[in-house]
Amino acid sequence: MIKFYYSGAPNPMKVALMLEETGLPYEPVPIDTRKGEQHQPEFLAINPNAKVPAIVDGDATVFDSNAILLYLAEKTEKFLPANTPKLRGELLSWLMFVASGVGPFAGQSVHFRQYAPEKIPYAINRYMYEAQRHFGLLDARLAKQKYVVGDAYGIVDMAVWGWARLIPNALGEEYWAKFPNLKRLVDEISARPAAERANALRQKHKFKTEFDDEARNAMFRHMTVKVA
Numbered sequence: 001m002i003k004f005y006y007s008g009a010p011n012p013m014k015v016a017l018m019l020e021e022t023g024l025p026y027e028p029v030p031i032d033t034r035k036g037e038q039h040q041p042e043f044l045a046i047n048p049n050a051k052v053p054a055i056v057d058g059d060a061t062v063f064d065s066n067a068i069l070l071y072l073a074e075k076t077e078k079f080l081p082a083n084t085p086k087l088r089g090e091l092l093s094w095l096m097f098v099a100s101g102v103g104p105f106a107g108q109s110v111h112f113r114q115y116a117p118e119k120i121p122y123a124i125n126r127y128m129y130e131a132q133r134h135f136g137l138l139d140a141r142l143a144k145q146k147y148v149v150g151d152a153y154g155i156v157d158m159a160v161w162g163w164a165r166l167i168p169n170a171l172g173e174e175y176w177a178k179f180p181n182l183k184r185l186v187d188e189i190s191a192r193p194a195a196e197r198a199n200a201l202r203q204k205h206k207f208k209t210e211f212d213d214e215a216r217n218a219m220f221r222h223m224t225v226k227v228a
């Protein structure tokens with residue numbers, strides 16, 4: 001049985017969606033990052049990067065959400081495009097683009113808009129600009145084709161769903177109007193029974209909601225350690 005270490009944040013939710021889509025049996029293990037559970041030695045042995053999601057599948061341990069999506073897709077031979085060099089190239093490119101561009105820049109946009117103790121216009125503008133540019137690239141692609149890679153719903157769409165549904169938080173509610181094609185994909189995925197089950201999993205465990213000093217110390221360690 002796969003052990004799935006998760007919280008209700010965007011990266012774990014992509015994996016929850018994929019696990020639900022595949023129907024693989026799994027045991028959800030909540031990691032409450034606002035309580036600092038990601039820093040416990042037992043979890044660090046699974047993901048030394050102290051972040052969720054991670055999975056343990058027999059003797060395989062996988063961390064980083066898009067790596068887990070690819071691992072589960074290869075394991076089940078589901079939600080992958082045909083294995084041609086052309087489509088494999090597109091799959092890897094868009095999967096890595098979401099992992100290295102969409103996620104981190106949208107995440108930093110949320111951080112500087114909502115969590116940073118000072119509102120720094122330069123940082124807010126930089127991350128909003130880049131997050132918006134990345135979502136714009138996806139929107140342009142989705143204007144030409146129904147799914148991001150190939151002609152069927154797959155792991156890149158799931159990876160996009162994890163972050164794009166947070167556009168109101170990352171950029172602002174009004175930004176949906178700029179990305180109608182992306183919104184079409186997000187709405188289509190959100191209506192899938194697997195997405196409903198992934199969202200239900202999020203509600204099942206009572207994760208800490210307060211963003212107090214304990215949460216800040218666990219998640220924003222740079223605030224107490226001066227390196228520059």
Ligand SMILES: N[C@@H](CCC(=O)N[C@@H](CS)C(=O)NCC(=O)O)C(=O)O
Nearest residue numbers: 009010011033051052053064065219
């Ligand atoms: N590149 C990683 C990023 C994982 C990540 O940033 N996870 C967040 C939740 S979305 C987390 O665990 N945050 C807790 C912390 O930073 O302490 C992935 O794609 O899985």
